[in-house]
Amino acid sequence: MESEHERSGDTVGVPVEDRRADRATEAFVAHRNLLFTVAYEMLGSAADAEDVLQETWLRWAGVELAAVRDPRAYLVRITTRQSLVRLRTLGRRKESYVGTWLPEPLLTAPDVAEDIELADSVSMAMMLVLETLTPTERAVFVLREVFDLPYEEIAEAVGKSPAAVRQITRRARAHVAARRPRGTVSPAETRDALQAFQRAAATGDLRGLLDILAPDVVFMGDGGGVRQAIPHPVTGARDVAGLLARLGRFSAPSLRPAHVNGYPALVLRVGGEVDTVVAVRIDDGLISGLYSVRNPAKLSHMRRVTTLCR
Structure with missing residues (x-):
């Protein structure tokens, strides 16, 4: 009826x-x-x-x-x-x-x-x-x-x-x-850490990078076999800083801030298209994780804002 x-x-x-x-x-x-x-x-x-x-x-x-x-x-x-x-x-x-x-x-x-x-x-x-x-x-x-x-x-x-x-x-x-970040990190803290990281990477400042990286920091890169990326995770502040110092002088000046997955991150665009997204994990004020996504198949949702809700 x-x-x-x-x-x-x-x-x-x-x-x-x-x-x-x-x-x-x-x-x-x-x-x-x-x-x-x-x-x-x-x-x-x-x-x-x-x-x-x-x-x-x-x-x-x-x-x-x-x-x-x-x-x-x-x-x-x-x-x-x-x-x-x-x-x-x-x-x-x-x-x-x-x-x-x-x-x-x-x-x-x-x-x-x-x-x-x-x-x-x-x-x-x-x-x-x-x-x-x-x-x-x-x-x-x-x-x-x-x-x-x-x-x-x-x-x-x-x-x-x-x-x-x-x-x-x-x-x-x-x-x-047992595995999550050890404390709640505000977007402002993330933004400050990213800015310090970007400044140090842009100049190849090894000392500056060591100051912002946690001793057990891990750098991970995802190219999906399509784009060049670090094939295996790199761990330890000195090894990660050395890697970033070599790479940063070429890419860091072109990185721009964006909100990715709810937090500030850095995005590299080439020819107007997103080439790389760098997200971070922060523990106790230091960067403990750097996640660089370059696989083009994973970057389509960087072209427009995705609305998330609970």
Whole structure:
């Protein structure tokens, strides 16, 4: 039976199926940014997150909406399940990846940093920590710790009991806590560290680089076998500083600040196109991680701002 709204003048002559399709579209669009954020945090790949959203839409379009009590929870559940399927495919793809694999960087609006928990969860450093979790642990951690979903909803999304989800949450939380940056870093601290790094790299100032780099700093480069990049991570302040001093005099003057994955980063453009994105991790005021992404297939989301939300 049609509702009063469906019989009202603004829907006269519109087939019931069309009205249902409109409602499905409205609900999906309303939650699209949330669904993308969920998928991206689970996958570390914006391209794969977009594919997951396509799959989510196809399944959502076939759902009987009258039976759905909470469209947001239902859509998150579909997105999570599709992300888990995609994660296993990504795992096989990473095994044959040429060189170091890094998450796909996103150009984000400065206001993302205002939500500290969201910015921290999508930072390049945290995305790499999430890579060390199993697919199920990653899904549970993201849904609980980032999006604060009830255990019962997470259990439905991952096909586990609520009790099992609680155990997985504790295990994943401890795993992440042992590997995440040691303290919350403000965008201003990140920006200051980047500026100091850029000044030192631009002049080849080895002493200046050593002053801003943590003793156990790691430099990682991702060229995907398409662009030249450091084939293996370089660790230790002296080795990283030496590498940057050699490279920086050529590239540092052309690096420009941008907000990437919720935090300030540096972007190199060549001929108007993004060539390299350099994100950082900071611990105790020093740069402990430098992540340089050059693979062209991973730079498409640097052309426009991606809206993230919880």
